[in-house]
Amino acid sequence: MSTNNSSTELHSKVPQLRKQMKDGALSRREFVRFAALLGVGAGAAYSMAGLPSPAFADDQANMPFPPDDPNAQSGGVLKVAMQVQKMEDPATYSWVEMSNQTRHILEHLTMTGPDNVTRPMLAERWEASDDLKTWTFYLRKGVKWNNGDDFTTEDVKFNFERWMNPDLGSSNVGLSSIAALMEEKDGKKVMRDGAIEVIDDHTIRFHLSKAVLSFPEDMYNYPTALVHRSFKPPFSDNAIGTGPFTLVENTVGDRCILKRVEGIEYWGGKVYLDEIHYYNFDEDNQLTTFAGGDVDAIYEFGVEQMELAKALDGNIIAARTAQTLCCRFQVTEKPFDDKRVRQAIVKAVDNALIKELVYPEGGDVGENQHVAPIHPEYFKLPPLVRDVDAAKALLAEAGYPDGLELTIDVGNTDGPWHQTVAEAMRDQLKDAGITLNVNVMPASKYWEIWDKTPFGATAWTHRPLGTMVLSLGYRTGVPWNETKYSNPEWDKALDEAEATLDVEKRRALMENIEKVLQDDAVMVQPICRPVYTIASKAVHGYPAHPTQYHQFNKVWKAS
Structure with a gap:
């Protein structure tokens, strides 16, 4: 152990x-x-x-947060420009922004830092069996919910059982650790008998059906925030949490006001801010709002705004990430149910050229298989080469000798660069006889149809592991499998990679996993992008996280 x-x-x-x-x-x-x-x-x-x-973690005190800053000033309100979204059910969240509003209230068993290292959060420590199939978590003692209740293993058990309820539809069932607690029964995936064992109020054990190394990392995926055992949606109506802040107001499309909890000692030590205010601004307006002095920090700005950002009196924060745009096909819908059509589209697009057009100063070229160079298990495949003649031949073979017309739905959910990517694809596809119509819609409308549209440009946030995002997005039947891709042999290969500790063996397994997904041509993925944000010089400790997770426990403002 x-x-x-x-x-x-x-x-x-x-x-x-x-x-x-x-x-x-x-x-x-x-x-x-x-x-x-x-x-x-x-x-x-x-x-x-x-x-x-690292300075951003107090490892010696067994805390996931930075150590206390002796120069920190207490008090004040941090104002942040970000989309303000509904706070319905954390287990079914699909946007990082709504999880940021919630993250100051609800917490996780673990916390993965910017260094890609996972530390205890509500868990104090954990143990793994030699075969990585049994995981025991020991909870911190003395943690209180903001209604005065003790945080215990019953809360953890309640959350895991909720996630595995097939009627909920939580994306957490796509995580390998959660999937290994489930079984097929009467045509549905449900929790296995004996999968969760409560040892005592602060010790809980999980019995997995397969070896999974990433269990602690999975517990900081944003829909794994732990709710109180009395939870009923919407969360915004009864925001009971273990975090240092509580919800005062959440007006969708306007503002989210958080206030520090009083009367209960917070387990995580000193918290400096009195309040956190989120004000609703789309990505393309956040930087101009900062420039006007109306906010102290923003969620992000686009690469096209970099020169403006450099001219402002603030600290630009950049992070290399696995964030990406998947221009993906639903392989069950015509004409994308014919692999030759998908391969023709992929061959007619030059990912490297699009990347240089959109992010010339940063980021990595996407490889149409969703594992990024920043991921620790990434295997570098041969560079993709555009081949228009091969694309035309594949189209003719598929029954489209005169080309075909397609429409891609684009929501610009991370900014107008999504539309730029789609329009660059449109221009390149013309050479192969493919007419691509770009249907631009409001971000909120796109998220209503992101998993339904036959051809859509979907933004995926950073995950610390390539295997994690592959499990969430491409395993047979998982809720976030927007491509409807199903390959049981590929699923098994992913299982094996996730259970392999030896790094060289793991990367060798990943070569086949990446290549199969790339050859099956389920997406055009031109870019793994950097993310940029900015904060006032009066703001200290503003975190740079590749997933854009806001954890403001140790952020403070100078007066």
């Missing part, structure tokens, strides 16, 4: 990881990440690797 912080006993696989690091097969940062997943405290893992522990 492995432990986090409180025991000297190491997981049996940690010596194997140390040997791989010593032999050069595993980088020191990869060692830290894997060791932390296996239950080694993050600070201890950094020490084993001979690396300094």
